[in-house]
Amino acid sequence: MIHGTIPDIFKKIINEEAPEHFGEVFLQLANIMGPANDNESINKDIPAGWTYFGQFVDHDLTFEREFGMNSRTPIFDLDSLYGQGPNSTKHNHLFEGNEGHETFKIGSLGTPQNKTGDLFRDENFVAQIPDPRNDENIIIASLQLLFQKFHNLLITNHGFNFNQAKQAVVWHYQSIVRTDFLPRIVGSTKIEEIKQNGLKVFNPTQISEVFMPTEYSGACFRFGHSMVRERYSFNSNFNDFRSFPALFFDFPNGRPIEGGHQITIPWTLQGNGESLLRFFDPTILDPLRDANNLSGSINTQLSKILFNLEIERGQNNILAHRNLITGQQLKLANGQQVAAFLRNADVTVTELTSTEILSGGAPLAIQSNTPLWYYVLKEAELQHNGKHLGDVGGTIVAETIIGLLNADPLSVVNRTDDWPIKLGNPDNNDVTMIDIINFVDVG
Ligand code: HEM
Numbered sequence: 001m002i003h004g005t006i007p008d009i010f011k012k013i014i015n016e017e018a019p020e021h022f023g024e025v026f027l028q029l030a031n032i033m034g035p036a037n038d039n040e041s042i043n044k045d046i047p048a049g050w051t052y053f054g055q056f057v058d059h060d061l062t063f064e065r066e067f068g069m070n071s072r073t074p075i076f077d078l079d080s081l082y083g084q085g086p087n088s089t090k091h092n093h094l095f096e097g098n099e100g101h102e103t104f105k106i107g108s109l110g111t112p113q114n115k116t117g118d119l120f121r122d123e124n125f126v127a128q129i130p131d132p133r134n135d136e137n138i139i140i141a142s143l144q145l146l147f148q149k150f151h152n153l154l155i156t157n158h159g160f161n162f163n164q165a166k167q168a169v170v171w172h173y174q175s176i177v178r179t180d181f182l183p184r185i186v187g188s189t190k191i192e193e194i195k196q197n198g199l200k201v202f203n204p205t206q207i208s209e210v211f212m213p214t215e216y217s218g219a220c221f222r223f224g225h226s227m228v229r230e231r232y233s234f235n236s237n238f239n240d241f242r243s244f245p246a247l248f249f250d251f252p253n254g255r256p257i258e259g260g261h262q263i264t265i266p267w268t269l270q271g272n273g274e275s276l277l278r279f280f281d282p283t284i285l286d287p288l289r290d291a292n293n294l295s296g297s298i299n300t301q302l303s304k305i306l307f308n309l310e311i312e313r314g315q316n317n318i319l320a321h322r323n324l325i326t327g328q329q330l331k332l333a334n335g336q337q338v339a340a341f342l343r344n345a346d347v348t349v350t351e352l353t354s355t356e357i358l359s360g361g362a363p364l365a366i367q368s369n370t371p372l373w374y375y376v377l378k379e380a381e382l383q384h385n386g387k388h389l390g391d392v393g394g395t396i397v398a399e400t401i402i403g404l405l406n407a408d409p410l411s412v413v414n415r416t417d418d419w420p421i422k423l424g425n426p427d428n429n430d431v432t433m434i435d436i437i438n439f440v441d442v443g
Pocket residue numbers: 051052053054055058062063064065136137216217218221222223224225227228309319322323326
């Protein structure tokens with residue numbers, strides 16, 4: 001079974017628009033949003049891998065390449081991994097192998113530079129993947145590679161055909177999104193509330209009704225920007241004393257052409273004891289060596305590296321400033337309007353006071369007209385000490401994710417077939433990220 005046409009539009013859930021701010025208000029606000037103190041703004045409850053799993057999820061659902069158009073399908077189908085598949089002219093070059101049993105091409109495999117492989121790259125080291133953003137930093141690139149390898153192993157070692165392998169990969173991924181990722185970022189109380197009371201503001205009943213809520217893509221899901229840390233303990237070559245920010249984007253070998261780079265031995269995250277596990281499994285974290293591999297607090301402080309984005313030269317390189325401008329261009333409602341809308345829809349919401357909004361030195365102009373993205377971060381900071389999202393952000397993120405999974409007849413929550421293979425605990429539906437990493441590491 002395949003999906004029919006899936007709407008590629010962004011649409012607002014809340015049909016209100018915040019009064020406009022002057023440009024300097026956003027610059028002023030962006031400038032108080034960090035740089036975060038990387039030794040203090042730490043969320044001990046969430047290992048750092050989840051920051052980039054979040055980015056990976058973002059890139060599966062939403063990409064506003066052209067204003068108002070979503071170039072990703074807003075369902076959890078991993079189009080950022082599979083693209084249009086091996087039978088399409090657009091993406092058949094990403095695959096190899098017999099028809100019906102295609103595997104992803106892996107780059108550099110078995111070469112002296114890198115025993116465990118890299119994304120498949122062209123001669124300029126530009127990754128050949130459907131969404132270039134999944135090569136934006138070394139951790140998300142490693143996640144892309146992990147899921148490619150998961151697919152490949154199901155074919156080479158478990159006798160699956162392409163469709164069976166894709167089905168298994170997508171269901172495992174969706175299961176992780178629901179039960180390993182979502183509760184961490186919205187908190188278990190929000191999940192319980194939705195279980196008890198149902199979805200209140202985003203509840204498409206069929207696939208033709210789904211859309212990408214602009215509040216989610218333009219503001220609430222951008223909470224992850226505050227979880228980015230300045231340094232990470234990548235592997236035993238580059239632990240917390242030796243890693244440095246440039247490594248995060250630039251990888252080794254420099255960038256011969258803008259956007260191109262390569263994962264080679266010193267930077268490898270998988271295999272040889274240098275596993276992605278060090279980003280997901282707190283039990284293997286060494287408190288000294290790996291203190292950096294926890295996520296940043298979800299708060300109004302952003303890492304230094306996000307004040308000097310080098311990835312899109314010529315554009316505004318302060319990420320906070322960009323998010324604030326984009327939110328206004330998208331004509332989003334402000335935090336107060338969204339809070340009121342949710343309360344009217346019977347969602348439990350405690351609204352931030354203007355004193356709370358202004359704490360930390362925010363410009364007066366935003367006290368009762370707070371950009372939604374900033375509001376959501378402030379709420380997480382004050383309501384949950386930066387450990388997970390608060391009432392407004394948690395509701396929009398949780399309802400969007402659960403609503404999209406529910407509306408998709410092929411998703412793991414609506415499945416009628418048995419799992420073709422199921423990693424992890426056979427007695428329940430929960431698969432964890434650690435299950436996938438162990439499966440791929442061991443091969
Ligand atoms: C180093 C890490 C990251 C960098 C450098 C980065 C950079 C960016 C940039 C430049 C944009 C476009 C901003 C604009 O012009 O409006 C963007 C959009 C976005 N980011 Fe990030 N990001 C990072 C991590 C994350 C994470 C961890 C998450 C979520 C967990 C996230 C969620 C989003 C979302 C939802 C969008 C909107 C996408 C769209 O609809 O086009 N990002 N990011």
